[in-house]
Each structure stands twice: as structure tokens, then as C-alpha cells.
Amino acid sequence: MGAGGFLLIVIAALLLFGPNKLPDLGRAVGRTFREFKEATRDIVEDEPPVNKTEAAPKAVEQPKAQDRRLPE
Structure with missing residues (x-):
């Protein structure tokens, strides 16, 4: 939207x-915009903090080169 659209x-x-x-x-x-902005800020601040002591998901081991053969 340019200046012409805004003027219109x-x-x-x-x-x-x-x-x-x-x-x-x-x-x-x-x-209205101020209330909306405050409400969105409150929602973002209400998110529970991430607990870094939780166990990370286990990494999936990639098959070795010799295990990746095509079936005969």
C-alpha cells in the first residue's frame, strides 16, 4: 500500500x-492496539520456563556404511 492508498x-x-x-x-x-499489545506480552510472559535439566531425546544412530547394503 503506497502513499496514494493511504491518502484515499x-x-x-x-x-x-x-x-x-x-x-x-x-x-x-x-x-485498542495498546490493550492488544499488553495482552500478547502477558501471554508470552506466562509461558512456563523450559527446564534444562530434563533429559534430551536420544539421538538416532545412523547405520554404518557396510550396513546400508541393498537386500539381495
Whole structure:
């Protein structure tokens, strides 16, 4: 979306809501984004910490070169 698209949206908003309602609308949108950002931050912080003392999954051993023959 370029500058022309943004300008078109601003003009449409002015026509729909009028210049007196736009500051209130902007505040409401800003408040909504702030609440959303805080909620996502809370969700990320609520994740349980990873316990590094847990056993790591065992590595799968790769077959040796001599074991990789085709069946006869």
C-alpha cells in the first residue's frame, strides 16, 4: 500500500466520520492496539520456563556404511 492508498483511506475517513469525530476514533484505535499489545506480552510472559535439566531425546544412530547394503 503506497502513499496514494493511504491518502484515499484518510479522505474516506474524513467523509464518513467528519473532522470532529476523527480524534476520538484515533484515540479508540490507539487504545485498542495498546490493550492488544499488553495482552500478547502477558501471554508470552506466562509461558512456563523450559527446564534444562530434563533429559534430551536420544539421538538416532545412523547405520554404518557396510550396513546400508541393498537386500539381495
